[in-house]
Amino acid sequence: MASHQDKGYAAAGRHMRQQPQRSHRFRWLALAVVASLVFVLGLGGFVFLRLQNNVQTAALNLGEKTAELENGALDILVIGSDTRAGANADYGDESDRQSAARSDVMMLVQVSKDRKRITSLSFPRDLMVDIPQCTDTETDTVYPATEDTQINESLSRGGPGCTVATISKITGVNIDHFMLVDFNAVKSLSQVVGGVQVCVTQEIDDSYSGLKLPAGISTVEGEQALSFLRSRHGFGDGSDTGRIQAQQGFMAALLRKVQAEGTLTNPGMLLNIAEAITQNVTVDEGLTNVRTLAGMGAVFGQVDLGKVVFATVPTEPYELDANKLQLSTEASTVFKKLRIDESLIEPAPEPEAASEEESAETPATEEIVYQTLIEVNVLNASGADNREEHIVKLVESLDYSAVSGSESDIEYAASSISYPYGFEAEAQQIAEKLGITAVAPSGVATAIEIIIGTDFAEGDVLGQSATEIAGGATGQTADQVTCQQSFSY
Template structure:
């Protein structure tokens, strides 16, 4: 099932138009590339020169949009003193760059909710699968009009329903967590960010050769940037089962390496690098109105910069692959997901139940059997895994051990990606 290609999906279903979008070879951007570096990069650029900071914040402010929904209290603008939920959205529109062709639909193929907690001195970056199938609430579009609620749709349709505000409403509806701030990134932002840091060193347990994404990397360590970094983040057919769930695990390998690179002294003390990071964000991102404020960004940067890598966790929302009307979707494992969202709501640090399917420990034998992924191990929707984490600890210094259906890793874990073995 996991190996079935999107272009083999029948087109009779209302979901089928997304099958057609896949046939056009839609590249996948990765909002998480900037998830934990946006605020740090923007505010650090201010230390390079006042005019540089003004240029960055002015560019960002011009494109800002409101995400506040009807009946919702707007988040605070200015200094941040408590926990923050920051939504990062990866658009597949191409941002108007003709290099990526005629994009057609504007989908949120990457959706990550980043919870920053000064209480537990931790960050949890929660990736929501693009094909997660379920209801989405009514929402206010960027133009102020209303989008009606829908009973069942792929999660990546939220952006096309009305912009960042509708994605935020969908995230809140799924997780019960209010989104305070949001940002959307385009393809070029991935390229610019990886170039700004001088590339990211990734490790491959087995080679990846994926003509669809254009990625061809040997086993071992490689430093990737620019278009090659984008190809690494969007590759799916180069991974063991070709699934989008496994792609998230592969992205977590990259994100962890990126965070380690960003937090290195060579990066954080280099004014040119910091300014390039900031301008990459400014030129390729759209922020919510409340986030596009210098004091807000500075406060978030302060909250982020001293959090150690082992307290930064990348996790995937648990779901089970299936088919509906011959369309590949995933169904939420709500019981296990509640353990995760309850921990986030309680400002607890978390520890993933196991590595993502495409990831292995850097010292792992590449011929060993891959760790089970959501596709293989997640229980059916509503079923508990019985793994540690059934009760959320009240001790903020003690990470909550999540069920094995919730895959991921910390930024301190040095992992390798596993390519196709056959």
């Protein structure tokens, strides 16, 4: 996206004009952007006017508007553009800058009517959808509707208003506002807050995004934060899904930091954040209203982190190209909940108790005879206080009595179990109980050693969310500390 000194989507002045441009990837975080602007209540009209003059605006919806639903929720589409104009030119070559910009990140953020819940629903950029007819309000250019088109192409059809129209059509949700942000917003904001803590299970050396991180916990800011959010090859299976999960973990960590450090009560810090954001953002006219911004900021600063959900729309491989995605049937459940202002969080079902007959037939149990005599050590390297006490109780529930716990001085990214030769069945039984997959014998071990890493900082089973998300959507809540599955490309 263009800076305010350069042409691009955001032309000088109050409105945007489209120019062909391009980049690789950009993803961004609505929550902190909105939350930071609450400072206007305390700093008065002068500062607000100064910041308001920084902000570019554009038409909200370039297609047919979805019928408004009187549910009282506030719906904001956050868009990251892959353009490389102006200050973003360093992220591509000349061919990148001559290509039409596309939306690289799309998150529909809903604030509930009672302002006590926030849902952020991400749409993968390679999702195949029908894009409606869009009309560029600046040039009167009409872009005809198309079927089975990659969703990120919508931004090149007149600007963010076409992306709004596309996602509104898909979900049936009337979108109240949009925010379009660029690379510099990511760098500036991460620097202003002093960095964001992230966790990866393995060392990352991604030549595509430039991301280099050691295994475990790191604090990223500036260019490194941008690389973390851009990296596609460093996470999961190298698809957009893994990248989105990393973005969600980043956003959750940022929101936790903003709340924990009292950022929203520090006028000086808030002014710096607001300056960083407003110089690199384009919004619809309605979102420049001081009351709207202040009210939204208050919500993000006070909301229960357990009620902030980051989810990804349910998808499946596109039937004509397995490298792309299409909406799965479960997506309709998620969209319906948004339309009626209902939480996506569903309580996790209670595990079904195994019958006595089933328990008796469990092979691992049959092979284990000496549980009460085996020593089990639990090392808490997760960074979560007293985590070892909870894990000790879980292991003791398997009838192991010689179980002890301690805290590590350093944190480990991944949880693991090692065991002395001859005790594989016992180690596997414990691993199955805890959901730990990294299990290996050790020639020097005299006891079963359980290391609880940052990837298992909460819950009873590794990888199991404390809550389930409706419609089979994947994601997390803002209070969950996650460690991203990663690899070097």
